[in-house]
Amino acid sequence: MNATQKVALVTGATRGIGAETVRQLAEQGVLTLLAGRDAGRAEAAAKKLKDEGLPVESIVLDVTNAESIQKAVADVTSRFGRLDILVNNAGILLDSMDKAPSEQSIKVWRETFDTNVFAVVEVTQAFLPLIKAAPAGRIVNVSSLLGSVTNHLDPESKIYHFKVPAYNVSKSAVNAWTVQLAYELRDTKVKVNAVHPGYVKTDMNGGEGEIDVPTGAKSSVGMALLGADGPTGSFTYLGDTIAW
Numbered sequence: 001m002n003a004t005q006k007v008a009l010v011t012g013a014t015r016g017i018g019a020e021t022v023r024q025l026a027e028q029g030v031l032t033l034l035a036g037r038d039a040g041r042a043e044a045a046a047k048k049l050k051d052e053g054l055p056v057e058s059i060v061l062d063v064t065n066a067e068s069i070q071k072a073v074a075d076v077t078s079r080f081g082r083l084d085i086l087v088n089n090a091g092i093l094l095d096s097m098d099k100a101p102s103e104q105s106i107k108v109w110r111e112t113f114d115t116n117v118f119a120v121v122e123v124t125q126a127f128l129p130l131i132k133a134a135p136a137g138r139i140v141n142v143s144s145l146l147g148s149v150t151n152h153l154d155p156e157s158k159i160y161h162f163k164v165p166a167y168n169v170s171k172s173a174v175n176a177w178t179v180q181l182a183y184e185l186r187d188t189k190v191k192v193n194a195v196h197p198g199y200v201k202t203d204m205n206g207g208e209g210e211i212d213v214p215t216g217a218k219s220s221v222g223m224a225l226l227g228a229d230g231p232t233g234s235f236t237y238l239g240d241t242i243a244w
Contacts, residue, residue, distance in 0.1 A: 005055075007080045007134075008224060009033040009072075011063050011123060012090025014041045016202040017142070020217035021087055022046075025224060026054035030085065035072070037062035063090045063119035073126045083130040085224045087140045088120045088174075095164035109166045116170035121177060137190035140223045141178050143235065145196045147171025150243035175235055175244055182233030191232040195219040196242055 008025050012018045014036035025032045026049060034049070036042035039060045046058035059075060062068040076083055092115045094108045120141060131137035146168045151157040175194050182192040200216030201209035209216075219238055223230075235242045 006084040008085035035061035082133040084134040101165040112166040143194040196237040
């Protein structure tokens with residue numbers, strides 16, 4: 001890398017939107033760390049992109065494991081001394097589609113929040129000193145329209161009848177965390193934003209969706225490469241504001 005090249009890290013990046021986010025950032029010249037909890041899968045995914053001439057490296061990171069997080073921070077610190085971009089992409093959906101909100105198990109709630117909320121907070125806290133060390137840090141939290149309380153209350157909204165509570169509420173929490181952190185960092189050059197990738201044709205959605213994976217990554221990439229005049233504390237899809 002050269003002194004002016006940005007360094008990014010994308011969590012949950014061995015496939016789907018995460019892998020495509022890595023690709024698109026690397027295509028913009030960003031040295032991008034493809035993070036995955038399985039070293040072999042992360043290396044294989046990174047090699048595929050490196051073989052295309054893109055500046056991609058793999059890094060082992062299990063976002064639900066404190067030791068793994070600290071090792072990743074130490075790795076980035078020793079290799080680069082800063083982190084320009086953090087994309088908190090890792091997420092899971094465990095709700096049973098045939099159960100009502102009150103019937104989802106506590107196990108599903110706990111596991112969902114461990115990955116979708118607590119891991120986002122812990123990973124961000126751990127990397128924040130490195131992000132502050134960058135000239136203009138960017139933190140992107142991959143949320144979902146399903147985290148919009150406003151839309152869930154609107155009978156005319158397309159998500160009004162789609163209640164998968166553990167997942168939905170976890171994304172509402174991600175949105176709230178985004179606002180809290182953006183406020184804390186409001187007088188710095190670090191910008192913190194949440195994005196809705198769209199209803200993307202991924203494994204998480206069983207292959208169903210309205211848009212392809214490349215389009216699904218665009219919201220994250222746009223906020224990751226945000227200029228100095230861009231927003232902080234926002235919730236957007238392809239640049240359009242979504243109601244909290």
